[in-house]
Amino acid sequence: MNYFRIVLLFSVLVSALPTPAQNESCLRRIVPVTVMDSAGRPIFGFAPADFQAKFRGKPVKILSIIPDDRPRRVVILLDTSGSMSGEPRGHKWEIARAIATHLVDAHLANTSLALLFFSDQVHEQIGFSDGTPTLAKRLLDISANPDYVKKNVLGKTALYDAVLAALHLLDAPGFSDSIYLISDGGDNKSRSNQRDVRRALVSSGVRLHASVLGPTDDRVPEDLLGLSDITEMTTATGGVVLGPVGRKRTPAHVMSFDLNQEERQALSIGLQFLEADILSNVRMALELPEAPKKWGEWLLELAREKRKQFKDTSIAYPRELAPCSALPN
Structure with missing residues (x-):
């Protein structure tokens, strides 16, 4: 009887864990990003290396940036x-x-x-x-x-x-x-x-x-x-x-x-x-350092050299990251 209880408990725990595919889809996000000058005009032409980002104190990888030309x-x-x-x-x-x-x-x-x-x-x-x-x-x-x-x-x-x-x-x-x-x-x-x-x-x-x-x-x-x-x-x-x-x-x-x-x-x-x-937003693809289990803020900014080049800019981007459980299936 104890053996079957242990097996059943192990099965429940394993089924509750996220699969590798689910974990990967949660780690990789696409977010809209718009960089603006001090007057609010959009600025274009940035590459992934022009940004730096952190989530819970750890670096976020910026994988790609492409224009969003969808309807x-x-x-x-x-x-x-x-x-x-x-x-x-x-x-x-x-x-x-x-x-x-x-x-x-x-x-x-x-x-x-x-x-x-x-x-x-x-x-x-x-x-x-x-x-x-x-x-x-x-x-x-x-x-x-x-x-x-x-x-x-x-x-x-x-x-x-x-x-x-x-x-x-x-x-x-x-x-x-x-x-x-x-x-x-x-x-x-x-x-x-x-x-x-x-x-x-x-x-x-x-x-x-x-x-x-x-x-x-x-x-x-x-x-x-x-x-x-x-x-x-x-x-x-x-x-x-x-x-x-x-x-x-x-x-x-x-x-x-x-x-x-x-x-x-x-x-x-x-x-x-x-x-x-x-x-004027672009689509920025990210890879998070860990899967969010609850709502949390992250930081996106221009890299140091770009901040020197583009002063008084602001970046519009979603400041909160949703936990895996809140993402659409």
Whole structure:
């Protein structure tokens, strides 16, 4: 009897161990990487030897770097909660709508677009199959509707739930896919939490990019945390964030969204760089020194000589590595 118990226990332990093939697939990862100058413009032409990386204090091998020229999908996630109306009423929303229109009018090469409107829930969806012209017409119709803000830009903000809804819209997602969030942040309604949403994005490979509008009144706690909260999610997924959009005015705690011509031009340039970053990542193949058993951060940076050559650069890449158990089969 004891013999059979030992054999059974040994069989269970062996079956629980990862196979060599599973271990190898977990050690080898492909991640999206974008190198940018101080203005946010993408920089190209790097080789594996131009980078150095570490995971848990051990060197990470960078095996290859190739351009990512696969077709891309972008879900635009447009916040229509009450805080997005701004003061005077409507100016903040008009900037948000214009940011969405800017991306649509950019006609990004080899890129399909979808659009979700959300407040306390997703209340309107234009899918990839509807086509970009349908999306553009909807935004134009909203711009021409003087009652849209009063009737539709209201309610609380379920930002995390909306990001998950956008993720679910992407069938078989990967890091050629992106979610582009236009919001002032400040989630106050979601059932899901930031950590779980962030890790769902990292596990799927989908990057979160964002244009963040400043808080209408920075005395509102959740609005004040909006920029830092969204920045944390975009950074974790390898995305890029632009913001805060807006201008401080008197009294000091209030933000103005009635931008002058110079400010609008600066915003347009920033949006062009962000849109270029969406298209400009490379595919970096890695070999980790050990298989992650739990979530962990890793460090990627330019090698010393390249840092001297390219000063004031930043690298967008997924900052967390998922454990083997969280990777897609």
